[in-house]
Amino acid sequence: MKMDIAVTVNGRKYQEIVEPRLLLSDFLRETLGLTGTHVGCEHGICGACTVLVNGDSVRSCLTLAVRANGAEITTVEGLGTPEALNELQHQFREKHGLQCGFCTPGMLITGMDLLKKYPLASDAEIREGLSGNLCRCTGYQNIVAAIRAVVDQQDGNAS
Ligand code: FES
Ligand code: FES
Incomplete structure (x- = not known):
């Protein structure tokens, strides 16, 4: 059937x-x-x-x-195109949030969900939100930094 x-x-x-x-x-x-x-x-x-x-x-x-x-x-x-990345993709590139890239699609989609639903006031909240996504290259620090950069932009206090 x-x-x-x-x-x-x-x-x-x-x-x-x-x-x-x-x-x-x-x-x-x-x-x-x-x-x-x-x-x-x-x-x-x-x-x-x-x-x-x-x-x-x-x-x-x-x-x-x-x-x-x-x-x-x-x-x-x-999310975006190679010519016009969305802001989270752009920040993944800027902050070197990917290495082999295998986990990256899932990280980006989860990141979009987190950014839409939660204030992500602390990096600990970002880490908790990403805890269901594994990166074998262990690039978590830079992935968190990329999401943090988008949060800061949304808050209007980007450095
Ligand atoms: S392939 Fe679906 S959670 Fe790993
Ligand atoms: S960048 Fe390689 S698994 Fe995450």
Whole structure:
């Protein structure tokens, strides 16, 4: 049995017929060709596969594509373009918030979620918010600095 699903991904509407067991991560990467969403652990630990579903960060490796039927999804491809990075991407570059880049899509999506929902007054809050995303290159300090820079800009006290 296959199912018909309709989703909006990065502002573009898609209608696809999928197997009920297809994971959202595989749907994004293989059905839609949006390979910016990375797959690491495949069981909800590393956060590399994080995407926004209706504005909330979600592990796409733990979500069935059919559960996203009707949803608005944002992947890393929807944040900015190489020519016009969004502010968080820009700060990741400025603060050297990435090394191999494997965790970066998930870090960016989680960062966008944190920036939208929380004041992030202290670096400890940023670290807690990122605690579900693992970076094997251990670049956490610079990732926190990138998010801090965006928070400071939003607060109007960037140095
Ligand atoms: S690949 Fe989904 S949490 Fe690791
Ligand atoms: S930059 Fe390499 S895993 Fe995070």
